Amino acid sequence: MPPVAAGARPPRLPHTRISAGFFWLGRVLLLIAVPLSILLLASGLALVIVRVGGDLRLGIDPLTSAAARPRLPLAEIAGRGVVMDALRQVLMALLVIGLAAWAGGGEWRRRLGLTRPAEPRAPMRRLWLLLPLWPLIHIAWVTTTAAALHMNFGNGVRLSPFLGPATLWLWFAFVVLLAPVAEELLLRGETFARASAFLGPAGTIVATALLFCLAHMSIDPGAKGALARPLTLLPLAITLGWLRWRTGRLWPCILLHGWSNFCLLAYQLGPSLLR
8 A cells, every 4th residue: 555645635435435425315314304393293283282272162072083073164264274374383483492402502592593693794784675676576486487387376366255353464474474483493594504514505505495495385286286386485495595694694584584475465465455
């Protein structure tokens, strides 16, 4: 074996490369499994809490079989759906904060991007330049993508007539506030921190964007229905990851996410509300 020059890095053995490859693959799988597990756990807990709480409120035994259960009013079904969506976001945010506190200890706020970053980052004023332009960019992309996939978007969209005023306001808060906060804590917070540990900035942005789109994948049958929403959200997902990297903070991502949801909601529901 020829001698190794002083200061030179010894060649990596094949078994070492294989072990490193398996370790990297394990981190990728964990990166996917953690946010999906949190989402599923929060959804399951919200479903149980809303069903049990709603049944007890109506005097129904929660353990009653499906065949023996009384038919619920449509307003009750619609209301339960909204409450479950809102509660899922709250539970998801709590689970993320708990996981970050366990993984990061006293630095969990910095881990989630809730404090000023240790290294100087881009100034926040660029965000204010992006906000007025973003609705035009996002709506143009969404409508173009939906038209290319022959999907209905923005035509004849109306609110459910079975939503009462309180439930309607809760649904609005879910779309504009609760969902942006919880989803950004999960993806541009905890998942971004995990990805940054072994991926570069570009890889972290792409990984969190793909997970964001995967979490919003439609369960409608057919390839078009399954791909429509992830494709429409891809520019938003990449922009949110870029914001998290450039600013080192989470609140710009929450702000842009909520603003984007509000503008899209106004675009879809505005014509029906003005009639």
